[in-house]
Amino acid sequence: MAYIVPVIFIAVLLFAMVKRVKIYDELSAGVKEAVKFTISLIPCLAAIFMMCELFEASGLADGLTNLLSPVFSFFGIPKELAKLVLIKPFSGSGSLAYLNNIIEEYGADSYIARCAAVCFGSSETVFYISAVYFAGLKQKKLAAPIAIVLVSAFLTTVLACLVCRIM
Amino acid sequence: MNAVFTVIFSVSLLALTVIAPENVLPALLNGAEKSLTMAVTLFCIYAVWMGISRLAEKSGLSRAAARGLKPLTRRLFKTENEAANENIAMNLSCNLLGIGGAATPYAVKAIGELEKENNDFAQKLLFIINATSVQIVPTTVIALRTAAGSAAAADIFLPSLLCTAFSTVFAAAVFIFGKKKWRT
Numbered sequence A: 001m002a003y004i005v006p007v008i009f010i011a012v013l014l015f016a017m018v019k020r021v022k023i024y025d026e027l028s029a030g031v032k033e034a035v036k037f038t039i040s041l042i043p044c045l046a047a048i049f050m051m052c053e054l055f056e057a058s059g060l061a062d063g064l065t066n067l068l069s070p071v072f073s074f075f076g077i078p079k080e081l082a083k084l085v086l087i088k089p090f091s092g093s094g095s096l097a098y099l100n101n102i103i104e105e106y107g108a109d110s111y112i113a114r115c116a117a118v119c120f121g122s123s124e125t126v127f128y129i130s131a132v133y134f135a136g137l138k139q140k141k142l143a144a145p146i147a148i149v150l151v152s153a154f155l156t157t158v159l160a161c162l163v164c165r166i167m
Numbered sequence B: 001m002n003a004v005f006t007v008i009f010s011v012s013l014l015a016l017t018v019i020a021p022e023n024v025l026p027a028l029l030n031g032a033e034k035s036l037t038m039a040v041t042l043f044c045i046y047a048v049w050m051g052i053s054r055l056a057e058k059s060g061l062s063r064a065a066a067r068g069l070k071p072l073t074r075r076l077f078k079t080e081n082e083a084a085n086e087n088i089a090m091n092l093s094c095n096l097l098g099i100g101g102a103a104t105p106y107a108v109k110a111i112g113e114l115e116k117e118n119n120d121f122a123q124k125l126l127f128i129i130n131a132t133s134v135q136i137v138p139t140t141v142i143a144l145r146t147a148a149g150s151a152a153a154a155d156i157f158l159p160s161l162l163c164t165a166f167s168t169v170f171a172a173a174v175f176i177f178g179k180k181k182w183r184t
Helices: A004-018 A023-057 A060-074 A079-087 A092-106 A111-121 A126-133 A143-166 B002-019 B021-058 B061-077 B082-096 B100-116 B120-131 B139-147 B153-183
Strands: none
Touching: A004 A023, A004 B021, A004 B061, A023 A060, A023 A092, A023 B002, A023 B021, A060 A079, A060 B002, A079 A092, A079 A111, A079 A143, A092 A111, A092 B021, A092 B139, A111 A143, A111 B139, A111 B153, A126 A143, A126 B100, A126 B120, A143 B120, A143 B153, B002 B021, B021 B061, B021 B139, B061 B082, B061 B120, B082 B100, B082 B120, B100 B120, B120 B153, B139 B153
16 A cells, blocks of 8 residues: 555656656646645635634534534444534535544544544535635536535445444 | 634634633634644645646646546536546546645636536536545545554555545436436
């Protein structure tokens, strides 16, 4: 498994060398895009993290989690994941914050953190994507597609918690 | 997003002011500080992947991958529009490689192209596939786990693949069969 990423890199590098791409110039140009992209994320990240901190500090996060944990445990989802699962459709940076918290708190190789990692990796920020993709188009009826995606995301969370127990 | 943010933010703020007003400012500052730490972590991930994907793009590797995927996209999305097919293929390739940030611009372009032929079906299908995530390599997650000192950061590869495949196939199938049923 450890070979996947290095092999992708070697393949890309070899191909670029054969095609006489200026490796140093283009790699730096890619990083330049990354700089711009990261900076464009900071305002949203800061706003969301402030909200998350308030949400945590006020005790509302724990309250909501406790309220919903019977529902989640009925489906076999650990209650530590509740916040991550709830925030994921709305905000990538918010869910990333919770994923990071879970990894730090329970350790990267714990069952909870592995579950969280799989949940995070197998769903997307539905509302953000729908806003970006269909911005500037005439009114679209997106209720059905969004509902389908949300149901599928929930079922996938259930599946992820099961799979992580076995693998 | 605005409505959700406003509700959570204001309710939390009110609650915290009632319980412990002295903790309000530290909580906000703490959040801002964490956002910068997070931005640094993310930058490292993007720098590596966008650097490599730039090489793939400039060497024509991305385009070749797009061409390979085209027969599939043409059939799945029911469009003959060349530009739309290429953008969809690029979007899917980036997604499969786990570079979601690079995938978004292609999706927006593809949806614009599909709008010209009023292909509502393909637009929504592309949205569903993107919204359910179709990563082969969950790069962000693996990088985060490595940063946190995981002994085997990539061992979530198989579970992730299984789950992400399930979510996409399930959602796309429901959408496609649902569409067929309503039409007939």
